[in-house]
Amino acid sequence: MIDDSLWFRPPPRPGSPPSAPPKAEPAVVEVVIDGQKVEVSSSWTILEACRSRGIDTPTLCYLESLTPVNVCRVCVVELAGSRTLVPACSRRVEPGMEIRTDSPRVRLSRRMVLEFLASSVDLSTAPQAQEYLAQYEARPERYGSPATPTPAGERDAREPGHHHLPEGTAAETVAQPVKVDNDLYVRDYSKCILCYKCVEACGTDAQNTFAIAVAGRGFDARISTEGDIPLPDSACVYCGNCIGVCPTGALMFRSEYEMRQAGTWDESRQTSTDTICPYCGVGCTLSLHVQDNRIVKVTSPMDVEVTHGHLCIKGRFGFDFVHGGEPDAEPTRDG
Amino acid sequence: MDLRFHGPEPTADERAAVDSVLGPPISAWAGGPRDLVAEGHSSAVGGHEARSRRDLLLPALHAVQDRFGWIPPGALDYICRRLTVPPAEAHGVVTFYHLFSLSPRPEAVAHICDDIACRIKGAESLCAELNHRLGPESDGSWRRSPCLGLCERAPAALVLNGGESPEAVTLAPAVADDIVAARQSASVGWVKPTEASPEDPVGFTHPTSSVPQSGSPTLRLLGRIGRVDPESLDAYLASGGYAALNRAIEIGPAGVIGEVMASKLMGRGGAAFPTGRKWDAVARATDRTRYVICNADESEPGTFKDRVLMEGDPFAVLEGMTIAAFATVSERGYLYIRGEYPLAARRMAAAIDAARAAGWLGENIRNAGFSFDVELRRGAGAYICGEETALFNSIEGKRGEPRNKPPFPVQFGLFGRPTVINNVETLVNVPPILVQGGAAYAGIGTLGSTGPKLFCVSGHVARPGVYEVDFGITLGDLIAMAGGVPGGKNIRAILLGGAAGVFVGPEKLDMPLTFEGTRAAAATVGSGVVMVFDESVDLGDILVRVAAFFRDESCGQCVPCRVGTVRQEELLQRLRSGRPIGDRAEEMSLLREIGQVMRDASICGLGQTASNAIESALVMLDPFPEPEADR
Amino acid sequence: MFGAGGGTSSYREMEETEVILLWGSNARETHPIFFHHLLRGIHNGARLYAIDPRRTSSAQWADAWLGLDVGSDIALANAVAREIIAAGLENREFIAEATTGFESYRKAVEPYTLAYAERETGVPADTIREMAHAYARAGRAMICWTLGITEHHNAVDNVLALINLALLTGHVGRYGSGLNPLRGQNNVQGGGDMGALPDRFPGFQHVEVPEFRAKFERQWGVSLPAERGWNISEMFEEMEHGALRALYVLGENPLQSEADQAQARRRLESLDFMVAQDIFLTATAELADVVLPAAAGWCEADGTVTNSERRVQRVRKALEPPAGARDDVRILFDLARRMGHDWGEPDAERIWDEVRALAPPFAGMSYARLEAEHGLQWPCYDENHPGELFLHSRLWERPINGPRVTFQPVDHDPPVERLSDEFPLRLTTGRRLDEYNTGVQTSGYASPMRRGESLDISPEDASRLGVVEGEVVRVSSPRGAIEVAVRIDEGLRPGLTFMTPHFQDEVATNILTIDATDPRSGTAEFKAAAIRVERLGVR
Structure with missing residues (x-):
């Protein structure tokens, strides 16, 4: 359309494949991890250095695709010369660091963090956290039996700087009724460990919609829309990226939630297949979780450059149209 | 931003309150009246520039809170529209600070300190009386408050009267009659009538009751307090003010840093970091946009020296900041003062205006080729904002959540720039250092702790106050x-x-x-x-109040502090009521483990120190004695 | 463009560019995950200019929104060019070394002063100047567009006007600088790449070039037509003329998606024979003589699709199709068998390998590599080639590698349908975030944001017409009238209205739209009809 020769024939190949301008290679630094000298990239965090050496380091609020907020503190390690433990997920390596990942101090802090979470939050749909609890021999029961769950909206109405003095005989929790206010997903904040991931995914790290934020303060801090309004009244655009990053099942597809309620959710009978979204031309990878030849959940892999694990409402929830008529009924789906 | 608004439209009064801080809206798209014909088919609302005004969120919220006594939804939406702040984020910010309210409150609210210093001076009986006279706390006419920084005159109250001319008055020692009167009468104003006189209309001589040493010739830091009119720049200059800045200009930035290094001045905010090293690091930063911040968010229970300094000698605080800015070549400063200090805030604001008018702030100060200006920002009720990185976030219009360090403020501070942040008392030490020389200053005190020091003595002593x-x-x-x-x-x-x-x-x-x-x-x-x-004090009650304080003031970000402060409070309550889980030994070991994880794994100093006082008392002072029969 | 029909750049370049011109695109809603990359760019400091008659959710992120009048894009683009040249900000080295035709272009844009553009577009001259300077001065700059550029009677001219800007400033062929049409369907790029165009074999090989044709004839053992076929608009015209008598529709719903729906229905009904192959019994399929139920290509079959950054990606079978529905490829194989050609068992990878053998841009993309590398960007010439991150880097080789590219001056030509006293309001159309095209797929899920079709109008027009939110009104264009509820949208300015094609069964928006079609692209002017709004019961 520009030049006749280019209209009829593809252009010649460039001399070499085009590439991004080179960036300075990060230096290699030497650190000591658990007594072993290790050479690692200076751009790495302690967590990356540990994982590159196969050193198991628990994380809950960390995700490759999100800015580390280092709030759960379950990844803490001991750093020689540091008064406190440091979060492996966000602390960058520096030359000569001496790091201990399995000292009694480290184990104590990790165990206590896990006990604090398990004694205040329902971790029943957080298999990773369950593994850590066993691994660190956490005993959440020693804080007393859980306090009575709060009624709907009570925690959302709490004001900062004021609380009723507890008797202390029961452990306060975040237990409260599930928020079901739309057809696509539910919010069960009894299961929320306040890892900030959903806020990051809704905000600057992915969707930039900012429909939710952390509200309140201290133990009363919670994830909330403005004024705790229902999602359909909020700025939420149902991309579900919050669900994609939630580590505890507090945010869940309504289909999964209802199947779990009905006792029909069975991950052992599910397959996961990667394909491409049927809608616009961006080309997002969808992982279709299928049970009994029905899509029950959609996720997206983190390591795909197009999505970094994030989707929009259509890709995440717009699959029902393939669930057509019953097997023996009309051969075509309802339009 | 996907801004979505659903609340009521702002009223004219609500708009006016917000516009008083933000100025009139530049466009229909920013909340202004809609006249698209005049505006043309374009707008710049929503880009980097619009989003860069997020730091005005707290000032705008204050304007609304002051005007109405709470933050009505239409006003909050209007602020969000003006600043392109998502409503959910604004909600998160408002609910972080206890001086802001999203539910209607009476225009006048009395905040009654029931923290430890006031607790032993009758705060609970004061609350009981208010409960009787003003109704229960939940009605909103009065509320309990953490330490108001008036410990030398406990018990203390802060009465905030909203309205077109909002007023705030602190009462200490507070009695119910005065509180009720202050809630009803806007004429009470800043100063109690008994404190003013024809010779001293601003009542500045009154703080003698906060500075028992007033008049002593040996005072280096408190010398002007109660003696020199804090609202008069001339009086400040006549009493040796700004001599230190002139000296600084003589010796240049490197010379100033050299003197401060030589003085071995350590930060007075609690962390005791060498001030000279902090300034030097900022002066050496490659980033040329730098900030100087005065941390005046004095909120540590029992602490009131910074308040006394700002109320009594505000120009000295400014002079210290200006010298810091000169030394580090910073052009912009913020004074972040806690929201519970109305008189100090007013005195500092007046001092800033007077200094600017006289050329001690602004462009090309004293024709020395450097520029510096200071903006006063009010906190809104959050102890954590005294933590330096939480303070940055608060100025930036965010929740006052501390950041993980490193990076440290000298590299990545306010707005991500190199930042000097010093406590009020630290800055007030700077002029004497320059006047007498760093080495001479270092000769005061001991080898490891140089200079004069202010102590806030309160509780059961005959003459409580700030002592130098x-x-x-x-x-x-x-x-x-x-x-x-x-x-x-x-x-x-x-x-x-x-x-x-x-x-x-x-x-x-x-x-x-x-x-x-x-x-x-x-x-x-x-x-x-x-x-x-x-010996009359129920130490167990004091410890529970300390635990409750940390539970209330934890920002909630990290697990060790968010849950640990709750578990600590629950455990103390069990000990107090004699209902341990297991036995006392198990409880004591659990308490130590709670303390350990908070100390080791919390993000910031709040969580790291939240068990210190409690553990120390439990180890040394037996605050929960078992009944004789059980021993 | 320049011989390869695809966006020049990769999504990740959006994150590292400095200036973005988002032109005729509400990518925030229509390409949400692309917009994530754009937002990263914004967070990294990039300035965004949103050129759109509506102040959309995309424009709300913009450093400047340029709310031009519908169809005045060329006036704006040419004024930007004139300003760049007047300010001496054109890239002289690039123009001299890699282009031809600059002088005639310079002359052509000379009349497009800022004052003229302000008059024609409604955008203040200062804003136009600011954007021109920002784009020209940027070290890296992107232009991205969607249907706001292409759904016009002069769609190709619109695109050329934008390409000219990139040539003028050298913002093409380099990392972070490029020209990017965002594709509206998950395989609209792949369809063209694979030769689903009237004039192309797979790999952009023109049917009128004998050596290309010979290659395919050799492979397939048949002789192939030497002339280009019809595009979809031409097909509909040929139905009118009676030249086209039979139609085989695969996965399209033209009855509802074509402009001027009444005309489209008449033409489809005039056919002798129509086959519809679809996963749904669409409105179009209802008119068909034969319906072939198909499997859903994205989850009930294997194959590839190609996205807007030219990335060929695998789709995989995750579900068994409903009884009776067959994979598209199997249907074609079965048809071939009925016609006497046994192509064997359909196998997606074997078909793909045939593409690789015949179309050089895809030669290096084995299924194994597509799997391991999460797709590859064409051109990818051999198994060791990484795929091209961005196109046209050859323009920056010195001396230039291959033919120069030519400025193609174009002139402003307003929408075919002018506003009049009878039809005083401009109707433009577009998509919403949670809906898709004619709604056949999205109607299957329960979007909490769904509120049905509406006529979106400005608060000023609502008040002038005396209508309130939710009130059902009659909307008429020269082609027909419909009834629809009003929604008041602050993002619209007086005189501008908006509808979507999403709810054709309830509200047939395309009864209103005009069939003024660009002869070169075959796209109708969906973006610009003239309408009148009347309250019901009031005349």
Whole structure:
């Protein structure tokens, strides 16, 4: 359309494949991890250095695709010369660091963090956290039996700087009724460990919609829309990226939630297949979780450059149209 | 932004309150009246520039809170539209600060301190009386408050009267009659009628009751307080003010840093970091946009020295900031003052205006080729904002959540720029250093703790107040200076360094109050709190209040502090009521583990110190004695 | 463009560019995950200019929104060019070394002063100047567009006007600088790449070039037509003329998606024979003589699709199709068998390998590599080639590698349908975030944001017409009238209205739209009809 020769024939190949301008290679630094000298990239965090050496380091609020907020503190390690433990997920390596990942101090802090979470939050749909609890021999029961769950909206109405003095005989929790206010997903904040991931995914790290934020303060801090309004009244655009990053099942597809309620959710009978979204031309990878030849959940892999694990409402929830008529009924789906 | 608004439209009054801070809207798209024909088919609302005004969120919220006594939804939406802040984020910010309210409150609210210093001076009976006269706390006419920084005149109250001319008055010692009157009468104003006189209309001589040493010729930091009119720049200049800045200009930025290094001045906010090193790091930063911040968010229970300095000698604080800015070539400064200090805020704001008008702030100060200006920002009720990185976030219009360090403020501070942040008292030490020279200053005090130091002595002493002493005085001598324990009672315990500090018993009276001396005794200078408790005090009640304070003031970000402060409070309540889970030994070991994880794994100093005072008391002072029969 | 029909750049370049011109695109809603990359760019400091008659959710992120009048894009683009040249900000080295035709272009844009553009577009001259300077001065700059550029009677001219800007400033062929049409369907790029165009074999090989044709004839053992076929608009015209008598529709719903729906229905009904192959019994399929139920290509079959950054990606079978529905490829194989050609068992990878053998841009993309590398960007010439991150880097080789590219001056030509006293309001159309095209797929899920079709109008027009939110009104264009509820949208300015094609069964928006079609692209002017709004019961 520009030049006749280019209209009829593809252009010649460039001399070499085009590439991004080179960036300075990060230096290699030497650190000591658990007594072993290790050479690692200076751009790495302690967590990356540990994982590159196969050193198991628990994380809950960390995700490759999100800015580390280092709030759960379950990844803490001991750093020689540091008064406190440091979060492996966000602390960058520096030359000569001496790091201990399995000292009694480290184990104590990790165990206590896990006990604090398990004694205040329902971790029943957080298999990773369950593994850590066993691994660190956490005993959440020693804080007393859980306090009575709060009624709907009570925690959302709490004001900062004021609380009723507890008797202390029961452990306060975040237990409260599930928020079901739309057809696509539910919010069960009894299961929320306040890892900030959903806020990051809704905000600057992915969707930039900012429909939710952390509200309140201290133990009363919670994830909330403005004024705790229902999602359909909020700025939420149902991309579900919050669900994609939630580590505890507090945010869940309504289909999964209802199947779990009905006792029909069975991950052992599910397959996961990667394909491409049927809608616009961006080309997002969808992982279709299928049970009994029905899509029950959609996720997206983190390591795909197009999505970094994030989707929009259509890709995440717009699959029902393939669930057509019953097997023996009309051969075509309802339009 | 996907801004979505659903609330009521702002009223004209609500718009006016917001516009008083933000100016009129530039466009229909920013909340202005819609006239698209005049505006043309374009707008710049929503880009980087619009989003860069997020730091005006708190000032705008204050304007609305002051005007209406709460933040109506239409006004909040309007602020969000004006600043392109998502409503959910604004909600998160508002609900972080306890001086903001999203539910209607009476225009006048009395905040009654029931924290430890006021607790032993009748705060609970005051609350009971208000409950009787104004109705229950939940009605909103009065509310309990953490420490209001008026400990030397406990019990304290802060009355905030909203309206077209909002007013705030602090009452200490507070009595119910005055509180009720202050809620009803806007004429009460800033100063109690008894404190003003024809010669002293602003009542500045009154703070003598906060500075028992007033008039002593040896005072280096408190010398002007109660003697020199804090609202007069001329009076400040006549009493030697700005001599230090002139000296700084003579010796240049490097010279200033050299003197401050030589003085061995350590930060007075609690962390005791060498001030010279902090300034030097910022002066060496490659980023040329730098900030100087005065941390005036004095909120540590039992601490009130910064308030007394700002109320009594505000220009000295400004001079210290200006010297810091000169030394580090910073053009912009912020003074972040806690929202509970209305008089100090007013005096500082007046001082900033007067200094700017006289050329001590602004462009090309004293024709010395440097420019610096200061903006005052009010906190809104959050102890955590005294933590330096939380303070940055608060200025930036965010929740006051601390950041993980490193990076440190000298590299990545306010707005991500190199930042000097110093406590009020630290900055007030700077002019004397320049006037007398760093080396001479270093000769005051001890080798490890140089200079004069302010201590906030409160509780069961005859003359509570701010005391200026050279570093090296012992705890016992300081308490003696304050007149000792009245009524011939014995000392049960002394809290050093505030809620984040430690309790010691009377056996520690010989301890020198220096950084090294307190460290050797596993205690702390902290923010200079010396709160004395006589034997009549129920220490268990005090400890539970400390635990409740940390639970209330934890920002909630990290698990160790968010949950640990709750578990600590629950555990103390079990000990207090004699209903341990398992036995007391198990509870004690659990308490130590809770303390350990908070100390080791919390993000910031709040969580790291939240168990210090409690553990120290449990170890040394047996605050929860078992009934005789069980022993 | 320049011989390869695809966006020049990769999504990740959006994150590292400095200036973005988002032109005729509400990518925030229509390409949400692309917009994530764009937002990263914004967070990294990039300035965004949103050129759109509506102040959309995309424009709310913009450093400047340029709310031009519908169809005045060329006036704006040419004024930007004139300003760049007047300010001496054109890239002289690039123009001299890699282009031809600059002088005639310069002359052509000379009349497009800022004052003229302000008059024609409604955008203040200062804003136009600011954007021109920002784009020209940027070290890296992107232009991205969607249907706001292409759904016009002069769609190709619109695109050329934008390409000219890139040539003028050298913002093409380099990392972070490029020209990017965002594709509206998950395989609209792949369809063209694979030769689903009237004039192309797979790999952009023109049917009128004998050596290309010979290659395919050799492979397939048949002789192939030497002339280009019809595009979809031409097909509909040929139905009118009676030249086209039979139609085989695969996965399209033209009855509802074509402009001027009444005309489209008449033409489809005039056919002798129509086959519809679809996963749904669409409105179009209802008219068909034969319906072939198909499997859903994205989850009930294997194959590839190609996205807007030219990335060929695998789709995989995750579900068994409903009984009776067959994979598209199997249907074609079965048809071939009925016609006497046994192509064997359909196998997606075997078909793909045939593409690789015949079309050089895809030669290096084995299924194994597509799997391991999460797709590859064409051109990818051999198994060791990484795929091209961005196109046209050859323009920056010195001396230039291959033919120069030519400025193609174009002139402003307003929408075919002018506003009049009878039809005083401009109707433009577009998509919403949670809906898709004619709604056949999205109607299957329960979007909490769904509120049905509406006529979106400005608060000023609502008040002038005396209508309130939710009130059902009659909307008429020269082609027909419909009834629809009003929604008041602050993002619209007086005189501008908006509808979507999403709810054709309830509200047939395309009864209103005009069939003024660009002869070169075959796209109708969906973006610009003239309408009148009347309250019901009031005349």
